[in-house]
Amino acid sequence: MEVISKQEKSKSHQEFQKLLSEDLGNRKFKEGEIAIGTVSEIGKKFVFVELGLKSEGAIPVEEFKLTKELDKIKVGAKIEVLLEKVENFSGDVVVSREKARKANSWKKMEKAFEAKKEVKGNIISKCKGGFIVDVDACLCFLPGSQVDIRPLKSYDHLMNQPQVFEICKIDKKRANIVLSRRAIMEKIRDHDRHKIISKLNEGDIIQGNVKNLTEWGAFIDLDGVDALLHITDISWSRINRPAELLSLGQSLKVKIIKIDPDTKKISVGIKQLTEDPYLKAINNYEIGKNYNAVVTKVQDYGCFAKLEDGLEGLIHQSELSWTKKNIHPGKVLTTTQKIQVQILEKDIEKRRLSLSHKKTLANPWVQFTENHKEGDQINGTVKNITDYALFISIDNSELDGMVHYKDLDWTEKETELEKYKKNQKLKLKILEINREKEKIRLGIKQLAQDPFEFFSNKKVSDIVTAIVNFSNNSGIYVNTGNKGPSILIKKNQLAKEAENARPSRFAKGDKVDAMIVGLDKEKRKVVLSIKALEEQQTKEAVKKYGSTDSGALLGDILGPLLKKNKPKEKK
Numbered sequence: 352m353e354v355i356s357k358q359e360k361s362k363s364h365q366e367f368q369k370l371l372s373e374d375l376g377n378r379k380f381k382e383g384e385i386a387i388g389t390v391s392e393i394g395k396k397f398v399f400v401e402l403g404l405k406s407e408g409a410i411p412v413e414e415f416k417l418t419k420e421l422d423k424i425k426v427g428a429k430i431e432v433l434l435e436k437v438e439n440f441s442g443d444v445v446v447s448r449e450k451a452r453k454a455n456s457w458k459k460m461e462k463a464f465e466a467k468k469e470v471k472g473n474i475i476s477k478c479k480g481g482f483i484v485d486v487d488a489c490l491c492f493l494p495g496s497q498v499d500i501r502p503l504k505s506y507d508h509l510m511n512q513p514q515v516f517e518i519c520k521i522d523k524k525r526a527n528i529v530l531s532r533r534a535i536m537e538k539i540r541d542h543d544r545h546k547i548i549s550k551l552n553e554g555d556i557i558q559g560n561v562k563n564l565t566e567w568g569a570f571i572d573l574d575g576v577d578a579l580l581h582i583t584d585i586s587w588s589r590i591n592r593p594a595e596l597l598s599l600g601q602s603l604k605v606k607i608i609k610i611d612p613d614t615k616k617i618s619v620g621i622k623q624l625t626e627d628p629y630l631k632a633i634n635n636y637e638i639g640k641n642y643n644a645v646v647t648k649v650q651d652y653g654c655f656a657k658l659e660d661g662l663e664g665l666i667h668q669s670e671l672s673w674t675k676k677n678i679h680p681g682k683v684l685t686t687t688q689k690i691q692v693q694i695l696e697k698d699i700e701k702r703r704l705s706l707s708h709k710k711t712l713a714n715p716w717v718q719f720t721e722n723h724k725e726g727d728q729i730n731g732t733v734k735n736i737t738d739y740a741l742f743i744s745i746d747n748s749e750l751d752g753m754v755h756y757k758d759l760d761w762t763e764k765e766t767e768l769e770k771y772k773k774n775q776k777l778k779l780k781i782l783e784i785n786r787e788k789e790k791i792r793l794g795i796k797q798l799a800q801d802p803f804e805f806f807s808n809k810k811v812s813d814i815v816t817a818i819v820n821f822s823n824n825s826g827i828y829v830n831t832g833n834k835g836p837s838i839l840i841k842k843n844q845l846a847k848e849a850e851n852a853r854p855s856r857f858a859k860g861d862k863v864d865a866m867i868v869g870l871d872k873e874k875r876k877v878v879l880s881i882k883a884l885e886e887q888q889t890k891e892a893v894k895k896y897g898s899t900d901s902g903a904l905l906g907d908i909l910g911p912l913l914k915k916n917k918p919k920e921k922k
Contacts, residue, residue: 384433384434385431385432385433385434385451385454385455386402386431386432386433386434386446387429387430387431387432388400388401388402388408388429388430388431388432388446389401389402389427389428389429390424390425390426390427390428390429390430391407391426392407392426393421393424393425393426394412395412396411396412397409397410397411397412398410398411398412398415398421398424398448400430400432400446402432402434402444402446404437404444405438405444406443406444407444408432408434408443408444408445408446409443409446410432410446410447410448414447414448414449415448420448430448431448431451431452431455432446432447432448432451433446433447433448433450433451433454434446435447435450449488452487452488452489453488453489453490455487455488456486456487456488456489457489459487459489460486460489460491460518460521460528461521463518464518464521469515469516469517469535470486470487470515470516470517470518470530471486471513471514471515471516472484472485472486472487472491472513472514472516472530473485473511473512473513473514474493474506474509474510474511474512474514475510475511477506478492480494480495481493481494481495481496481497481498482495482498482506484514484516484530486516486528486530489528491516491528491529491530492527492528492529492530493516493529493530493531493532494529494531496533497519497530497531497532497533497534498532498533499532499533499536500533500536500537500540514532515532515535516530516531516532516535517530517531517532517534517535518530518531519531519534543575543576544575544576544615545615547573547574547575547576548576548610548615548617551573551607551610551617552607552610553607553608553609553610554606554607555606555607556604556605556606556607556624557573557574557604557605557607558602558603558604559571559572559573559574559578559602559603559604559605559619560572560600560601560602560603561597561598561599561600561601561603562577562599563599564593564594564597564598564599565593566582566592566593567581567582567593568580568581568582568584568585568593569585569593569597571603571605571619573605573617573619576617577617578605578607578617578618578619579616579617579618579619580593580605580618580619580620580621581618581620584608584618584619584620584621584622584623585597585620585621585622586621586622587622587625587627587628587629587660587661588647588657588660588661588662588663589647589648589655589657589663591648603621604621604624605619605620605621605624606619606620606621606623606624607619608620608623627661628659628660628661628662629661629662629702630699632658632659632661632662633662633697633699633704636658636662636694636697637694638694638695638696638697639693639694640693640694641691641692641693641711642658642691642692642693642694643658643689643690643691644656644657644658644664644689644690644691644692644706645657645687645688645689645690646684646685646686646687646688646689646690647663647686648686649680649681649684649685649686650680651679651680652667652668652680653665653666653667653668653670653671653680654666654671654680654683654684654708656690656692656706656708658692658704662704663704664692664694664703664704664705664706665703665704665705665706666680666684666692666706666707666708667705668680670695670705670706670707670708670709670710671683671684671708671709672708672709673709673712673714673715673716673749674715674749674750674751684708690708690711691708691711692706692707692708692711693706693707693708693710693711694706695707695710715748715749715750716750716786716789718748719745719748719750719784719791720784720786723781723784724781724784725781725782725783725784726780726781727780727781728778728779728780728781728798729745729746729778729779729780729781729793730745730746730776730777730778730779731743731744731745731746731752731776731777731779731793732744732746732774732775732776732777733771733772733773733774733775733777734751734773735773736768736771736772736773738765738768739755739756739765740753740754740755740756740768741753741754741759741768741771742754743777743779743793745791750791751791752779752781752791752792752793753790753791753792753793754779754792754793754794754795755792756768758782758792758793758794758795758796758797759771759795759796760795760796761796761799761801761802761803761836762836777795778795778798779793779794779795779798780793780794780795780797780798781793782794782797802830802831802836803836803872803875805831806831806867806870806872806877807872809867809870810867810870811867811868811869811870812866812867812868813866813867814864814865814866814867814884815831815864815865815867815879816831816862816863816864817829817830817831817838817840817862817863817864817865817879818830818831818860818861818862819857819858819859819860819861819862819863820837820859821859822854822855822857823854824842824854825839825841825842825854826839826840826841826842826844826845826854827839827840827845827854827857827863828840829863829865829879836875836877838877838878838879840863840865840879840880840881842854843882844868844879844880844881844882844883845857845881845882846881846882846885847882847885847886847889852882863881864881864884865879865880865881865883865884866879866880866881866883866884866887867879868880868883
């Protein structure tokens, strides 16, 4: 048996590789490039292609089913394939028909993108955010926003149907192509729009159909071109929304108001087809006179009232009521309500009509001032209570008045407000009527005499007689009459001698004489002192009955006098 050495085997192997490489090199086949092969066999799972290599390439039949190519090819047919590998780990040739188609399609798509050409394809499936489009075996992405000019309820009629697209973007790294059908539709629309608009002129009257309704107007279809009908151009009279007079699909005549030469936008109107009733009617109404009207709309700032068709005016919030201030107009008037109004102002150029409702009613301020004056007593009911005042509904009047807490009682204490309740009936005195500010100031304490009036003709150093109300550690509280102000005589002001300055010495009802040592009539404050009176009396007694040079004792001089003015001790 002949033995072949390892060296000889290695040499023959190298020679074989060399011959194979030369053979393949002559055939000019490179991996990653497209080659033309011959179909040698069509099986159930694979289509075999002969490329002149050491083995045949097997292509799965699924690659042919996508484009329905399997029904067209036969054994012996020439087809393009992508040579992926000359030899895999099993020694087989790896080729792909689908990748060959994609490579060719990708080149075509790049050329079309550079040349800004349109491409044809079929929408084959739906995906997240849009659709997949097959353009000559090249799968592209169609965003949902780029399918049509307006969102569609259903896309079934577009599926698997030949469509024209515009290439928006090509990303080589991600192998992604973005298409747009909307761009094609807009071009068609703009072309048709330009063609139709060129035949239209401002002032033309044409037939249209209501295509869409909004809160601020309607879109009218003018034979394929949309025109805007603003809410202010629907009727000469005021309307709340277009749906009040228009409906979808309604056929109507419109007048072309304006055509924008730049944007090609068209504005149309309906009211322009009829004569402006405002100009005809406005001259029939005079400023200062009253007329019947109907409330048509209620706003936060006032109400609109119609005098007749096409003639409306504004009743400002301030002109609704004489007495109801800062109140929502809806609480005074309601829509469809029949009222009387007075014309305040006419502005024909601006088409504005200012109206007043309150001026058609009796002014309660005039009635009140004719029947009442400052100082009169009236009856009222507590309407509201705040931290500083009572608000009073004046009986037999639409007006309200205010009682400040300082006008409740002569003590002028805020706590006096706690004595009153809502709906409480009161007698009051008119303190002030201010027509300009529309305010009425009322008082309760003024119904009684001012207790401080006792001091109106008094001055500092005057002597007064007071009655003791009660005493405590601070001193004694006295008043100058049954309803006089309560005055504190402090402990250190009860007597000249400290041993006699005891509040317990004084009983309720005791009469004491005291000197006014402080008096502020504006602030209604008075300070009394028994001590100051005693000191004054001492000076006067010394001056009258003796001196330190006479040899008389002070006790001898003042004894009778002090005894006379000494208050009785509590038993």
